[in-house]
Amino acid sequence: MSSAELHHHAQTSAPLPPHPEKATLEGRNKILGIWLLIGAETVLFACLFGTYLALRGSNMNGPTTEELFQIPMVAAATLILLTSSLTSVLGVVGMHQNNVKKVQLWFGITVLLGAAFLGLEIYEFIEYVHEGHTFTGSAFGSAFYTLIGTHGSHVLFGITWISSLMIQVARRGLTLETTPKLFVASLYWHFVDVVWVFIFTVVYLMGKVG
Amino acid sequence: METNVQHQPNQSVSEDRSMKYVLSFVWMLLLTGASFAIVTMHLVPENMVIPALLILAMLQVLLQFFTFMHLDFKKSRLTAVFTFSGIAIGFICAIALWLIS
């Protein structure tokens, strides 16, 4: 069985195969599993999007989408998250080159960008609350904060996940065990970015054109 | 079930794909820029804005899937089938919630 070899491999520290994340059955299972999870999460987010679209006109006495959203802030957040998607794929390139330093550098930048994105989002939420756009004030508010907040919590989970994998890589190096984990985490991170593409389109840009 | 852990030196195999990724990244930036431009500069007729935005978003997502995420119809067909089933079902859910509730 594969993990027998994996175990064997960990002890002898033979050189990694070209695609270490797919070299073991465990690794292939993990990659398939994350794709299945991405499929499920797509439906989850789609339901939140649908709810938001149904309720976005119900702002009651609060500000409307056009009054609320600031294009520059959204553009900045988008740029940050899009760049982090690139840096995480560069981290995977480093992984394929068996280069621990490169992996740590690019994934480190990814985590920092993710944190910056979260900071910007929190700042944005505080601004909105000051303008009278609250979670409990209207159905629009509830739907908005639920959708964006769910995405934000995914970003937070991604940051935590990638950071903890960086610690493991620092301790154990790139092995047949850590590489599938890194690869899977980067897939998850791309997915978080994909969801944001729809958020800036459906929530912010479509909110601007009414 | 079989496993093949190939023990071969790998420096030659993983040539630097970085440039390819940077190129897709530039495409993504262009697509994003186009979306923002449509809204801020009123480039397309009013009734075409939302379809145009959705098409641009979909293009960018496909770009992510096939370049950054290495989705491959040939090598892992079922993975792609399940991913696109998720997108299709999600699309139906979102449209239904939007239009008939």
Next chain:
Amino acid sequence: MATLVVLLVFALFIGAILTGGYNKQMIERFRSHWLWEWLTTVDHKKIGVLYALGGGFFFIFGGIEALLMRIQLFFPDNHFIVGRDFNELLSMHGTTMIFFVAMPLLFALMNVAIPLQIGARDVAFPFLNALGFWLFFAGALLMNLSWLFGGAPDSGWTNYVPIALNEYSPGTGIDYYVLGLQIAGFGTTMGGLNFLATIINMRAPGMSFLRMPLFTWTSFVASALVLFGFPPLTAGLFLVMFDRLFGAQFFEVALGGNPVIWQHLFWIFGHPEVYIVILPAFGVMSDVISNFARKRLFGYTSMVFATLLIGFLGFMVWAHHMFTVGMGPMVNSIFAIATMAIAVPTGIKVFNWLFTLWGGKITFTTAMLYAVGFIPTFVMGGVTGIMLSVPPADFQYHDTYFVVAHFHYVLIGGTVFGILSGLYYWWPKMFGYTLNETLGKWNFWIFFIGFHLTFLIQHVIGLYGMPRRYFTYQAEDGITLFNQISTVGAVMMAVGAILLVLNIFVSYRQRESLVAGGDPWDGRTLEWAIPSPPPVYNFAQLPQVRALDCWWHEKMEGNKEMEPAEPLESIHMPNDTPLPLIMSIGFFIAGLGLVFRAFEVGIVGLLVVIVAMFMRSFKPDHGYHIEVEEIKATEKGA
């Protein structure tokens, strides 16, 4: 109260660290206990048994709830259990039977059978498998605690808003529903994902998709429905939770909310859900019928195609539950036509079963009796389904006992008969001895007659105009006798269920004389090629699959066992781990905290989960090896 719980949990935590971390003797005493093995197992066969135990346990609750309702309806204008109490009974009966009985029992069969049928040593994610079970159990337990603390949910299993919001359902009942289902739903989603990955990645050499037994196929499609069907429920439950606990306004019309959103989310999940519970039952029927008719399944490929088509259409029909909401004639027509279209693949299946029986050499074991009884029963449920799919007619049937009769015909006549058939069929594989056939036949006939007595008459009760979920009726309505017949039938079903329990006890006592051997039914599929119960590693050498019904193929070729596809080597197995149980306890504490609005308790529970996740991620777990000598000894012993 909340602070007290927090302190208690911390005390337990510290206590665990102090006694567990430093007292080796204590750990050893725990680890050597037989219960520890079951609490920490990641073996799919044991998890299957755990699912069966859990499902059986909650079946008792759901059954008692049903009996109490039928007793209340025995006399017109009865005052046995009325009003809110009756609402709690019907809500808990529906929720329990669907989520905590039908699904775990099917997952039990899937866990036991799928890896054996495809020739795998375990599932793709053994850890996730265990976690799925424990989350289901934590969620089910949490919801049933509502009977003791703070009142049960009372808005029906569909939990429609706004009656499920704080204003109309104060107290903690609906919170139990929301959090219990959420936790159990996470577990179910993991289970579905795990089976998908197992079937895609873990098939034995030669086991192509079109050589898989039909139970594996239908479970595969059902797992896909779980994967895509549960997220809408997750989203919907979050919205209700936010409205109830955190003052969101999703469903509050005065602040722009829209209650129809919940109905959509619930039924986008709810309709695939009915296929999730019926498809694996179809698979059991196909395997059992083909086994006991001693014929290859008629139209195997069309069966697979029909299964896929049902899975696909299952997502396009949810709004037929909402015809009376007022979506307009256009939407209603589209969903009506899609609904009627499902009759086609289902009809293909029914005819294929009949043609498999045709000219077969049939043995009527209990498993086969359930399978044969299933066909006409399910067809009746299907026909009333077509009647309900016509919107103008549905306006008349909607929310009457006609609907109740319809879905009990498909859920009991389909799912429960399938589960019971599967239990009688795979029992020898699970435990090494068959169930007593004489008692089994009594069990079948009493349950079968009791079922039709209960529910056939409910069609008529519905056509007479009795609405579902009402706790009483008047003598002058002219339905007293009908209701009394129905109640008598329900009691008979209870007797049938007790006979099943009796059979399990009796068969356990007689297990020496009922000993099964590897292949008690002269089976066709791969699970019958290995000993019963199978050794922990299932297959000493992975088999080479050469045909559909591969074990039958080898027997016809004159072979005594499957041809091995690999040399005898040491086998790698995953380690047992208590982390799934700990994580589920964390979720349970968090759920309980949120139910009682003690958010600090909720956070403590989630912290337990997060810590356990870190432990799982950071601690390398390489599993262990079973050496060749040991395998040889085991194989000889069997």
